[in-house]
Amino acid sequence: MIITKDLHELPKQHVRFIDTRFDLQNPTWGEQAYQQDHVQGAIYWHLEDHLSDMSRSEGRHPVPSKQRMTKLIQASGLTYEDELVIYDQGNAPFAARAAVLLLWAGFTNVSIAREGYGRLKEVFPLEGGTAWYPSTNQTLQFHDGLLADQQDVKNHIAQNGMLIDARSTDRYRGVTEPIDAIAGHIPTAANIDWEQLKSDRGLLKGTEAEALFRHLPEEKEIMTYCGSGVTASPLTIALLESGRENVRLYAGSYSDWIQTNEIETSK
Structure with missing residues (x-):
């Protein structure tokens, strides 16, 4: 892909x-x-x-x-x-x-x-202006395995799955939190800052980002998250491009998790 x-x-x-x-x-x-x-x-x-x-x-x-x-x-x-x-x-x-x-x-x-x-x-x-096209009646076949919700994350953790936090290291560790009410990360999560995908040519392709993913176990399902499911998206795409098939995005991400769940810090 x-x-x-x-x-x-x-x-x-x-x-x-x-x-x-x-x-x-x-x-x-x-x-x-x-x-x-x-x-x-x-x-x-x-x-x-x-x-x-x-x-x-x-x-x-x-x-x-x-x-x-x-x-x-x-x-x-x-x-x-x-x-x-x-x-x-x-x-x-x-x-x-x-x-x-x-x-x-x-x-x-x-x-x-x-x-x-x-x-x-x-x-x-x-x-300029707004481009317009006639509407279609395209029906969609959704790939439900790509997006995860809060219960999926809990199941994922219980099954020893790989959870990756795409936010900055300081936000992941709980040193600072400029947006959400509670600082820290979802328990068991590792950290790969999505900004490591930036380059002078734009976001790295999955093959170019392999060094970031080398330590990730091939056999485990990977679930990504960030603050709200936006900045984890480039990481999700890069992981899929790198050949990993079992990759899911926790769509609600940290801002959803902290509403009812405990967090960890590693200051």
């Missing part, structure tokens, strides 16, 4: 672009940037309006329900036959978040333009 691609590796025909540029500190920025200019024909998916269901309580960025995801796909005019290319501003987690949800929704022709919009706009024609 190769999802994260360089410019020359992107598909050339039947391509639908999805713009996911976003700023967690300024949630209106991405859509404003899209309206100003984007790859011609690209639709825009907002982290909180489209790639999350903020009415749910499972953490800070709960994933959409299957029904809501189906409506998004159909309203976006997408089908399983489309070659999907997702981009954000580069070295960001938002395209990966969309990719995880699309894989969950049964799409197989999914690529992340790892160099981001800055590189794409040098090559592809641009336009």
Whole structure:
């Protein structure tokens, strides 16, 4: 599985672009940037309006329900036959978040333009405004094994599965916590900071990140999490690309876990 691609590796025909540029500190920025200019024909998916269901309580960025995801796909005019290319501003987690949800929704022709919009706009024609497509009636075959909920995590821990925290080391250890009410990590979790995937060419591909994963046991199922299921998405994608098949994203992540469960610290 190769999802994260360089410019020359992107598909050339039947391509639908999805713009996911976003700023967690300024949630209106991405859509404003899209309206100003984007790859011609690209639709825009907002982290909180489209790639999350903020009415749910499972953490800070709960994933959409299957029904809501189906409506998004159909309203976006997408089908399983489309070659999907997702981009954000580069070295960001938002395209990966969309990719995880699309894989969950049964799409197989999914690529992340790892160099981001800055590189794409040098090559592809641009336009402003909002791209529109007629809706489709695509039904979705969900890959339920890709996303995990809180009970899945508990079962995973009980079965001695591998749990990976994608946040910074200081947040993992409980030294600092700038967002959530309680500092620390889910018991038994190891730490791989997702920012180690950043490079001067954009997020590392799975094969390039193998050094980060070398110590992980091949035989164990791996479950990833972060604060709210966003920054763990690039780590999830890289693990899948590296050849590990039993990988799941805890969608609610730490902000969901701390609502009712104990944590650990390692200060």
